[in-house]
Amino acid sequence: MAHPFSRSLLCRLLFLVMSLASQRCYCVRTFEFDVHHRFSDPVKGILGVQDLPEKGSREYYVAMSHRDRIFRGRGLVGGDRTVLTFADGNETYRLSSFGYLHYANVSVGTPALSFLVALDTGSDLFWLPCNCTSCVQSLQSGSGQTINLSIYGPEAxxxxxxxxxxSTFCELQRQCPSSGSSCPYQIQYLSNGTSSSGVLVEDVLHLITDDDQTQEDDARITFGCGQIQTGSFLSGAAPNGLFGLGMQSISVPSILAKGGLTSNSFSMCFGADGVGRIRFGDNGSSDQGKTPFNLRASQPTYNISITQIIVGGNATDLEFxxxxDSGTSFTYLNDPAYTQITTSFNSMIKENRHSSGSGEDLPFEFCYDLSSNQTNFEVPMLNLTMKGGDNYYVINPLLVLYNEDVPAGYCLGIVKSDDVNIIGHLHAENFMTGYSIVFDRDNMILGWKESNCYDDVHSNSSKSPTNKSPTPALAVNPEDTSNQSNSSPYRNPFTFIFIVVLFPLLAII
Known part of the structure; x- marks a missing residue:
């Protein structure tokens, strides 16, 4: 028996969708919905989720780093377009009890059931909890309310x-007793025995056109009927399903493109306030920066080449x-890139480097103390030169920590990796903040263009930042709380302004 969302919760979610949804339409055919960080005030207020690790606290960054480790194993072992959006609305939510991932409210089946599914460029299969013997069926909100989660049932x-x-989608044919049997699937994650298994099914994903006609444009998709979830899926990470955005043919973008609903591309944008957007069928604009993907037939991922690192105006040729990855919160780099960036950054910082005390388990090595009543500081500009020559200026490489509403220090938001290099996509203050990132699978390129995720991200009227020559240092005001819902602080990408909400946070000093 399915367990739908409570009527009151669904009404509140729909209210949030209607109140925050963009009213503009900038292309002819795309899927579009807003992205909301779980720390944004609208999400916390609507869902009643308040008792969470506060943004900027030690626990916040530790939790994000822990959740990254859980998910890093997933994928590692234009022309005229119609504007489309999910029938349940175009907002997404970032929730701690859902593993610190971003989620979209999507509806599947007839009659339709709503699911909060994690958005993930690091995996391919879209799966939902389905007639499950091992899955999460409800959650407790911060106010103590029980939130029943939808459970899909093919028979319903x-x-x-x-x-x-x-079927060509069936990868486990050797486990089938006959060709007419239901196709099984199993995804084994590398951390903590985390997995999802079940059988593949086909059903409709409910979509509507994002125009004055608001016509239904449903898509038949293949996805996993997840009967058994294990590990982290039972303790908070993606309990209500995972929405695959990877390159392989079974991913949602691939199915939509093959069905002729969109071009084979999508973009993701994340603003500093946690509100963003994802657009299926978006190939970007002619003035965006771009670099080709490095394809591996065995494990195709959104992998790119960086050829030069520039810190504070000092350039070092280094290809890696x-x-x-949208399922990773932070940026993870291994040597020699990690050492090159961090040591160069450290040599240009005036503040004293923080000495970690016993019991401190922040994932960052390069953190600095702010003196009492310090109102500003300077950090060197970080620029990555991509293969092909276009520059990617890291608008927001820092994370500020607070002690009882007072800025206490900041960290360079890079974690040392012992395997692959990952540019984290979801954390609201990291390497992708302030850009619309285009995953163009038609032309096999990654594109990027400055955006605050509110204004017209497709406008060609503003100059692209990819060819600018920045000043070598960024002036940071950690106490600036400007509201950027109507105007972007990133129009000049080299004036560094932190957009923060002050909460009582734990000290790092």
Whole structure:
């Protein structure tokens, strides 16, 4: 038996969707919905989630780093377009009890059921909890309210169809007793015994056109009927399903493109306030920066090449690969790139480097103390030159920590990796803040353009930042609390302004 969202919760979610949804439409055919960080005030207020590790606290960054480790194993072992959006609305939510990932409220089946699914460029299969013997069926909100989560059931949907073992989507055909059997699937994650398994099914994903006609444009998609979830999926990470955005043919963007609903591309944008947008069918604009993907047939990922590191105007030629991953909060670099960036950055900082005390477990090595009543400081500008020559200026490389509403210090938001390099996509103060990132699979390029995720991200009227020559240092005011809902602080990407909400936070000193 399915367990739908409570009527009151769904009404509140829909109210949030209507109140925050963009009223503009800038292309002819895309999927579009807003992205909201779980720390944004609208999300915390609507969902009643208040008792969380506060943004900027030690626990906040430790939790984000822990959640990254859980998910890093997933994928590691234009023309005219119609504007489309999810029928349940275009907002997403970032929730601590959902593993610190971003989620979209999507509806599947007939009659439709709503699911809060994690958005993930690091994996391919879209799966939902389904007739499950091991899954999360409800959560407790911060106010103590029980939130029932939808559970999909093929027998309850008149449009559901089994995917048989002779399907091209079936990768586990050897486990099938016959070609007419239902196709099994199993995804084994590398951390903490985390997995999802079940059978593949086909059903409709409910979409509507984002125009004055608001017509239905449903898509038949193949996804996992997740009967058994284990590990972190039972303790908070993606309990209500995972929305695959990867390159392989079974991912949602691939299915939408093959069905002719969109071009084979999408973009993701994240603002400093935690509100963003994802657009299916978006190939970006002619004035965006771009670099080609490095394809590996065995494990295709959104992997790019960086050829030069510039810190404070000092350039070092160093070629290395990195994966752009929406399921990773921070940026993880291994040597020699990690040492090159951190030591160069450290040599230009005037503040004293923080001495970690016993019991401190922040994931960052390069943190600095701010003196009492210090109102500003300077940090060197960080620029990555991508293969092809376009520059990617890191608008926001820092994380500020607070002690009882007072800025106490800051960290360079890079974690040392012992394996692959990952450019984290979701953390509201990291390497992708202030940009619309385009995953263009038609042309096999990664694109980027400055955006605050509110204004017209497709406008060609503003100059692209990719060819500017920045000043070598950024002036930081950690106490600036400007509201950027109507105007972007990133129009001059080299004036560094922190947009923060002050909470009582734990000290790092």
């Amino acid at each position: 949907s008149s449009t559901s169809k089994n995917v048989l073992c002779n 690969y990195a994966i752009f």
